[in-house]
Every structure is written in structure tokens, then in C-alpha cells.
Amino acid sequence: MGAVKMYRCRICGETYLGSEAPAMCPFCGAHSEFMIDPVDYPHDINDVQLTEVERADLETAIDIELSNTRFYLAMALRDDNPALASAYKRLAAVESEHCSLFSKIARMPKPADLREAGDELGSWDADIDESCRREKRASALYAEFAARATNARVIEVWNAVSAVEADHIVLDGVAKGYV
Ligand SMILES: [Fe+2]
Ligand SMILES: [Fe+2]
Structure with a gap:
């Protein structure tokens, strides 16, 4: 090494x-x-003067990341497939990090229920399809947010996280092979 x-x-x-x-x-x-x-690393990287549109988009994204984190935490609690449960626990941690990042840039406290599992749909197949739907929506929406943002840091974050959510669509495809 x-x-x-x-x-x-x-x-x-x-x-x-x-x-x-x-x-x-x-x-x-x-x-x-x-x-x-x-x-x-610029110490003031997240000191951003947000436009109203940028702030509203961050608030939308905070809700999405909160909902997705809680959905993946619920998937991680299923006890019939430890490998998949572990994979979605990892995904929950990543979405939670996105939620924290967006909250930081918006200068808002992290949502209080970020670590509480929500509801899943009752089967791995249905859950993974739902995950795919959520990731496609997030990836497309963040690309739209990037296109209408004006601050360079905000644009950088939207584009980077949009690419991450696109990776998650690929992950869902891989996960399907382990159901
Ligand atoms: Fe995310
Ligand atoms: Fe990171």
C-alpha cells in the first residue's frame, strides 16, 4: 500500500x-x-447568499432526502435478506448526508426525525422499484435545480448530488439480482 x-x-x-x-x-x-x-478546502465553502429560488429548491430537496432516508432505514430493518438490508442501510446513510448538507447550506437545523425509519412496501421487489422511482426523480430534479441556480457553489452541489442519485439507480439494478 x-x-x-x-x-x-x-x-x-x-x-x-x-x-x-x-x-x-x-x-x-x-x-x-x-x-x-x-x-x-475553503473554510467558508457553504457561506452562500441564496436566492429565493435556490432556498425553495433546497427546502424541496431536504424533504426528498428526509423521505428517502427514512424509506431506506425501513428497508434496512427487513430481516429476510441481510446483504440487501445492509446495502440499503448504507444508502440511508448517504441520503442522510445529503439531507445534512442541504440543511447546512440553507442554514436550517437537520430534520428531527432523520434517523427514524419510515414505511417500506412489504417486499424487496416492490421496495427496490420504489427506490428506483425515488432516485430517478431526485436525479432529474437536482439537474433542474442546477440549471436554474446562479450561485457557483449551489450549482456544484446540485450537479454532484444529481450524479450520486443516478449511481443509486444503477445500484437498484444490482440489488435486484440479490432478491
Ligand atoms: Fe440523496
Ligand atoms: Fe462527500
Whole structure:
């Protein structure tokens, strides 16, 4: 193994130790291009003057991430397929990180029920189809939000997270093979 370095994710701000940058941030899923040297991380990166549209879009996204986190937490509680339960527990953690990030940029407290499981649909097949529907919606919506945002940081975040949600659509396809 090469020398261990520290990386910091420009999107979520979490750090990662390793001999090379991970393909995806283990916390928010942002792609490796956002994994930077911590000395290059601007301390005021999330000090953003939001337009009304940007604020409203962040609030919409906070609701989406909250709902998706709670849906995945419910999937993670199913006891008939430990591998899939674990995969969706991971997904819940990623969506929760998105919720925290959007709350931070909007300068709002994190939703109080972010760690509470919601409802799932009763079968892996139905749940994974629902996940796919949610991820397609989030990915498309964040691309729309990016197109109408004006602040460079806000645009960067929407595009990065839209790509992460697109990765989750692929993940759902992989998960289907393990039902
Ligand atoms: Fe990240
Ligand atoms: Fe998300």
C-alpha cells in the first residue's frame, strides 16, 4: 500500500484516509474529482447568499432526502435478506448526508426525525422499484435545480448530488439480482 494521505470531500466536507482517492466519497457518494487535499478546502465553502429560488429548491430537496432516508432505514430493518438490508442501510446513510448538507447550506437545523425509519412496501421487489422511482426523480430534479441556480457553489452541489442519485439507480439494478 502506498503512503496514506488525507482527502476531504468538497461536497459534504467529510474526510477520508487512504493511499488514493476513493472512486466515490464514502459519506455522500460524490465522485473522486471532488476528493481534494484538505488544505485546499475553503473554510467558508457553504457561506452562500441564496436566492429565493435556490432556498425553495433546497427546502424541496431536504424533504426528498428526509423521505428517502427514512424509506431506506425501513428497508434496512427487513430481516429476510441481510446483504440487501445492509446495502440499503448504507444508502440511508448517504441520503442522510445529503439531507445534512442541504440543511447546512440553507442554514436550517437537520430534520428531527432523520434517523427514524419510515414505511417500506412489504417486499424487496416492490421496495427496490420504489427506490428506483425515488432516485430517478431526485436525479432529474437536482439537474433542474442546477440549471436554474446562479450561485457557483449551489450549482456544484446540485450537479454532484444529481450524479450520486443516478449511481443509486444503477445500484437498484444490482440489488435486484440479490432478491
Ligand atoms: Fe462527500
Ligand atoms: Fe440523496
